[in-house]
Amino acid sequence: MKKIAFILLGLALCLESLAGGVKSGPWVSEARDNRVTILWTSEVPGMAYVELSDGTKLWETFAGRRVFHRLHSVRIDGLKPGEVVRYRVCGQDIEDDSNARNPKFGVVYEGEWHSVRTFDPKAAECRFSVFNDIHMRVPQYEALAAQVDSASTDFLFLNGDIVSAGNYDLDTYTRFTLDPLGTLPAGLPVLFGRGNHEGRGNNVELMADVFPNEDPAPFYYTFRQGPVAFIVFDAGETGTNRSILYSGKDVYEDYLNEQIEWAKQAMQEKSFRKAPVKVCILHVPMIDHEDKTDFLLQRWLNVHMVPMLNKAGIDLMIGADLHEFMFCETGTMNNAFPIIVNDEAHRLDFNYSNGYITVRTYHPKGTLEFDYTFKP
Numbered sequence: 001m002k003k004i005a006f007i008l009l010g011l012a013l014c015l016e017s018l019a020g021g022v023k024s025g026p027w028v029s030e031a032r033d034n035r036v037t038i039l040w041t042s043e044v045p046g047m048a049y050v051e052l053s054d055g056t057k058l059w060e061t062f063a064g065r066r067v068f069h070r071l072h073s074v075r076i077d078g079l080k081p082g083e084v085v086r087y088r089v090c091g092q093d094i095e096d097d098s099n100a101r102n103p104k105f106g107v108v109y110e111g112e113w114h115s116v117r118t119f120d121p122k123a124a125e126c127r128f129s130v131f132n133d134i135h136m137r138v139p140q141y142e143a144l145a146a147q148v149d150s151a152s153t154d155f156l157f158l159n160g161d162i163v164s165a166g167n168y169d170l171d172t173y174t175r176f177t178l179d180p181l182g183t184l185p186a187g188l189p190v191l192f193g194r195g196n197h198e199g200r201g202n203n204v205e206l207m208a209d210v211f212p213n214e215d216p217a218p219f220y221y222t223f224r225q226g227p228v229a230f231i232v233f234d235a236g237e238t239g240t241n242r243s244i245l246y247s248g249k250d251v252y253e254d255y256l257n258e259q260i261e262w263a264k265q266a267m268q269e270k271s272f273r274k275a276p277v278k279v280c281i282l283h284v285p286m287i288d289h290e291d292k293t294d295f296l297l298q299r300w301l302n303v304h305m306v307p308m309l310n311k312a313g314i315d316l317m318i319g320a321d322l323h324e325f326m327f328c329e330t331g332t333m334n335n336a337f338p339i340i341v342n343d344e345a346h347r348l349d350f351n352y353s354n355g356y357i358t359v360r361t362y363h364p365k366g367t368l369e370f371d372y373t374f375k376p
């Protein structure tokens with residue numbers, strides 16, 4: 001009897017270590033042509049590292065010390081464009097660190113091996129999938145994600161409102177934003193465009209920790225994959241009642257002016273300026289609207305930002321937010337590029353190859369519902 005109990009205990013411990021201490025993830029973010037950041041959460045706080053296929057261990061540290069977190073974030077620098085990184089996430093739980101001189105450590109875990117590729121400006125194509133306005137509808141999100149063919153996709157883009165307004169905690173946020181994507185984000189970088197709902201509530205800094213981005217700010221940045229340069233903006237809140245929603249704490253006009261000043265410089269950078277194709281992606285589409293009051297911010301963006309984007313040679317804008325599909329042809333609202341707004345129920349797939357951009361949208365059942373190809 002004693003023997004059976006020992007076997008069961010051993011099995012339980014074995015299963016616990018197989019469970020790996022990983023609660024959510026890993027997911028890859030902040031991908032560029034020379035770096036990626038690997039993130040995950042563990043069931044309890046602990047030390048953590050990313051192990052590479054050559055045995056190198058990259059510990060999560062702060063100022064020369066290993067730290068005991070639940071959200072783990074390890075950046076891998078010094079990579080080559082298009083390099084495949086094979087990695088697994090590992091760590092050791094901490095059971096009690098009340099005595100700083102003698103912390104009590106727990107389970108050691110080693111996750112599954114995954115591979116991810118850095119971006120490569122010399123790649124011939126650029127292919128990505130966009131999700132937006134999911135608003136915690138998990139079955140639909142899972143269905144859309146399950147259809148993504150990772151072998152023919154470079155990255156995923158979450159274009160805002162994946163969750164709904166609220167006071168977020170780490171586990172709620174990863175459960176609704178990352179877990180429905182399954183293992184896709186372990187092998188495909190996930191880039192993030194903040195939606196208005198992710199700007200509401202308390203703890204808005206959380207998304208910047210989950211999708212870190214140093215350069216130059218968490219939620220507005222440029223990057224490049226293959227022939228396509230991207231500029232991502234964070235347009236804040238759309239409605240006229242936003243000061244009520246934010247208890248008067250919002251300063252979005254200042255924030256947008258800050259982005260305009262930054263964008264003028266960023267779009268002059270060689271890797272952006274010389275890119276054969278330029279795409280602007282953000283949650284709030286910069287569309288003109290007959291309603292002059294209710295959609296104040298969209299019109300503000302149209303007036304203040306579209307001329308700058310026209311001048312920089314943007315070829316396409318991808319927006320979200322409206323919960324309706326919209327295709328605004330070039331020239332219909334002072335735009336020198338088409339604006340495509342994806343609705344809340346579809347995945348938008350982008351492909352640039354052989355000189356043509358193709359945009360398709362798919363229903364959760366897998367049906368193709370919009371199919372548009374044009375030469376930028």
Ligand SMILES: [Fe+2]
Nearest residue numbers: 133135161321
């Ligand atoms: Fe939304």
